[in-house]
Amino acid sequence: MTDMPTPRLAASEFQQRLLAWFDCYGRHDLPWQSPRSAYRVWVSEIMLQQTQVTTVIAYFERFMVRFPTLESLAKAPQDEVLHLWTGLGYYARARNLHKAAQVALAEHDGELPTESIDALVALPGIGRSTAGAIIAQSTGQRAAILDGNVKRTLTRLHALSGWPGKPGVERKLWALAEYYTPTERLADYTQAMMDFGATLCKRSTPDCLSCPFDDVCLAYAEGAPKRYPESKPKKALPTRQTIMLMLRDPEGRVWLEQRPPSGLWGGLWSLPQFETHSELNDWLETNAVNPKRETTSPSFYHTFSHFRLQITPQPVSCDRLGGVRESGVWYDVNHPPALGLAAPVKALLSQLTPFSLNPTPGHA
Numbered sequence: 001m002t003d004m005p006t007p008r009l010a011a012s013e014f015q016q017r018l019l020a021w022f023d024c025y026g027r028h029d030l031p032w033q034s035p036r037s038a039y040r041v042w043v044s045e046i047m048l049q050q051t052q053v054t055t056v057i058a059y060f061e062r063f064m065v066r067f068p069t070l071e072s073l074a075k076a077p078q079d080e081v082l083h084l085w086t087g088l089g090y091y092a093r094a095r096n097l098h099k100a101a102q103v104a105l106a107e108h109d110g111e112l113p114t115e116s117i118d119a120l121v122a123l124p125g126i127g128r129s130t131a132g133a134i135i136a137q138s139t140g141q142r143a144a145i146l147d148g149n150v151k152r153t154l155t156r157l158h159a160l161s162g163w164p165g166k167p168g169v170e171r172k173l174w175a176l177a178e179y180y181t182p183t184e185r186l187a188d189y190t191q192a193m194m195d196f197g198a199t200l201c202k203r204s205t206p207d208c209l210s211c212p213f214d215d216v217c218l219a220y221a222e223g224a225p226k227r228y229p230e231s232k233p234k235k236a237l238p239t240r241q242t243i244m245l246m247l248r249d250p251e252g253r254v255w256l257e258q259r260p261p262s263g264l265w266g267g268l269w270s271l272p273q274f275e276t277h278s279e280l281n282d283w284l285e286t287n288a289v290n291p292k293r294e295t296t297s298p299s300f301y302h303t304f305s306h307f308r309l310q311i312t313p314q315p316v317s318c319d320r321l322g323g324v325r326e327s328g329v330w331y332d333v334n335h336p337p338a339l340g341l342a343a344p345v346k347a348l349l350s351q352l353t354p355f356s357l358n359p360t361p362g363h364a
């Protein structure tokens with residue numbers, strides 16, 4: 001408990017306010033609430049992991065008609081399970097659900113091992129929060145949950161900074177979640193925590209004026225509830241460099257070469273690229289007749305998902321190629337052929353005229 005921030009309310013007061021809210025505004029007629037078996041709660045929890053309640057209801061009902069028991073799910077062909085999941089997305093969830101049902105059938109007599117969190121999380125696709133939700137809702141035993149909705153509510157109540165996925169922050173959130181969890185009305189409390197985040201302390205429109213915690217919520221007191229929870233920090237992308245040769249002939253045409261079929265810009269047409277100026281000089285010496293380098297153009301960046309490419313265009317004019325290049329075309333900017341072009345190359349070419357050799361592209 002040393003990691004726990006100071007609670008904003010005594011646990012009993014928190015529970016009492018939350019359950020009073022839930023009795024009036026919570027969701028009491030969800031299909032997995034009656035009967036509330038471990039199997040039904042489990043399936044609903046897995047479906048709800050990336051999907052809203054309103055979407056899940058119809059999928060859940062169809063699933064239960066076809067697979068009313070854990071055994072029927074375990075014995076079904078995977079194709080049929082995936083078929084009933086079609087449209088929900090994140091199919092690893094369905095595959096894990098199916099696998100976990102088979103393990104439960106083989107190792108736990110066809111029942112989910114709800115006697116402990118550890119036994120449940122040993123099954124494929126069940127994390128600590130899902131295990132807590134299954135135990136609390138189907139057995140009424142005390143178990144805490146910490147899904148995205150609960151994280152949002154707790155970070156706001158305590159103005160807890162840092163991304164909740166960070167181990168240190170998550171530890172604090174688990175400590176708070178455990179602290180506030182009651183010993184009675186576990187199914188209602190668990191549903192209440194989920195409903196509260198989903199319908200009142202919403203991500204972009206928290207309804208603070210209707211909130212039973214408005215007098216103790218630190219994020220509300222700061223006047224900026226949406227500041228919490230903090231987003232995942234973006235990693236700085238590594239930068240790579242390339243020099244792009246803009247070789248033009250006396251007619252102003254630009255030499256392009258096709259990229260290899262796979263990899264970066266696979267199969268597209270691009271300017272010849274070099275890591276260093278000496279590599280570029282070697283290329284010119286071998287391939288171009290009477291090359292004349294112009295002033296290097298300003299560099300610009302092209303961003304890929306996993307790195308930034310710093311591109312330095314190097315304009316050069318020449319009389320012609322020396323004849324050793326085979327896989328390329330002279331690209332006429334006035335009558336452009338229909339070629340697939342790499343995005344920054346397209347931007348560079350679009351700024352050329354037959355008389356300009358120094359393009360100044362923006363960010364492509």
Ligand code: SF4
Pocket residue numbers: 153156157200201202206207208209211212213214217218219220225
């Ligand atoms: S006061 Fe607003 S931010 Fe705080 S818990 Fe309530 S709804 Fe969420």
